[in-house]
Amino acid sequence: MSTYEFAVEETFEPTAEEILDIESLVKAKLLPLPGSATRVLGLIEDVNVSTHDLAEVIAYDPVLASRVMRLANSPMYAMQKEVATVQAAVAAVGVRSIYDIVMLGVAADSFSSDMRSMKTGVSIWEHSVATAIAARALSKELSLRGTEEAFTCGLLHDIGKNLLFQTDPMRYTETEVAEVEEAASKLEEQIFGFNHSQVGFYVARRWGLGDAVAATILWHHKPKLATRALAITHIVNVADDLVTMKGMGLHMETPDSLPASDSVAALELDSIKMENAWAATEASLNEFLESC
Ligand SMILES: [Fe+2]
Numbered sequence: 001m002s003t004y005e006f007a008v009e010e011t012f013e014p015t016a017e018e019i020l021d022i023e024s025l026v027k028a029k030l031l032p033l034p035g036s037a038t039r040v041l042g043l044i045e046d047v048n049v050s051t052h053d054l055a056e057v058i059a060y061d062p063v064l065a066s067r068v069m070r071l072a073n074s075p076m077y078a079m080q081k082e083v084a085t086v087q088a089a090v091a092a093v094g095v096r097s098i099y100d101i102v103m104l105g106v107a108a109d110s111f112s113s114d115m116r117s118m119k120t121g122v123s124i125w126e127h128s129v130a131t132a133i134a135a136r137a138l139s140k141e142l143s144l145r146g147t148e149e150a151f152t153c154g155l156l157h158d159i160g161k162n163l164l165f166q167t168d169p170m171r172y173t174e175t176e177v178a179e180v181e182e183a184a185s186k187l188e189e190q191i192f193g194f195n196h197s198q199v200g201f202y203v204a205r206r207w208g209l210g211d212a213v214a215a216t217i218l219w220h221h222k223p224k225l226a227t228r229a230l231a232i233t234h235i236v237n238v239a240d241d242l243v244t245m246k247g248m249g250l251h252m253e254t255p256d257s258l259p260a261s262d263s264v265a266a267l268e269l270d271s272i273k274m275e276n277a278w279a280a281t282e283a284s285l286n287e288f289l290e291s292c
């Protein structure tokens with residue numbers, strides 16, 4: 001059995017040929033995780049990690065170090081005086097934010113310079129960052145435990161689009177005629193043989209981000225079919241729709257469809273909580289887009 005074989009979800013059963021196709025697409029288009037990111041993410045998994053150890057690894061990666069310093073000195077952390085060292089910056093922003101910064105860097109680097117210059121590429125990137133922030137805001141609003149991955153899952157939920165778009169930008173833009181994401185996924189299947197959720201599942205596996213992240217990406221449009229990571233899959237589904245409804249997506253989301261969604265019901269979300277989460281998202285969004 002291949003390492004990346006789809007073994008966990010019984011309702012997602014591509015043929016052996018399709019698996020090979022997706023695998024070769026991911027191999028061809030996906031950059032490996034940088035060594036510094038792998039080391040930082042490995043360190044963060046240790047609950048006893050010290051800021052000193054974390055800072056030492058970050059300091060060896062100038063791009064990552066400057067991102068951490070910029071965030072620590074941003075208005076979001078409102079520090080009394082300028083943070084001048086990587087260690088002070090790590091202490092200021094906290095381990096969770098370091099995880100977010102690393103993932104933001106990894107996700108940003110997966111967009112080629114060609115993609116950044118195209119409207120579709122920019123839209124996917126901004127939608128992804130907004131969904132990450134909204135997923136975290138919803139998670140906080142609901143006081144959910146065990147949803148630390150909300151930001152990462154939100155950030156990477158559409159990373160499969162990124163790879164499909166890079167494979168054939170002109171053909172990918174054909175999916176933009178779809179009014180809603182469900183229909184866009186169907187068009188992706190017609191054009192490429194598989195949809196962005198399936199490709200994203202492979203990306204998470206290849207980067208070793210764990211089964212929960214992979215399953216969330218796979219089922220973010222069909223949360224009812226998920227058999228694991230249910231809360232976070234619902235959170236990402238709502239964050240995705242909320243952000244799209246607020247005008248930050250490739251497709252439309254009608255204002256009526258979100259309040260009636262399965263995920264909103266499963267999470268027992270009301271409109272006040274959703275608006276609170278959106279207000280928190282808007283407050284952080286520009287900050288994040290500037291810092292990455
Ligand atoms: Fe999606």
Ligand SMILES: [Fe+2]
Binds near residue numbers: 127131240
């Ligand atoms: Fe999305």
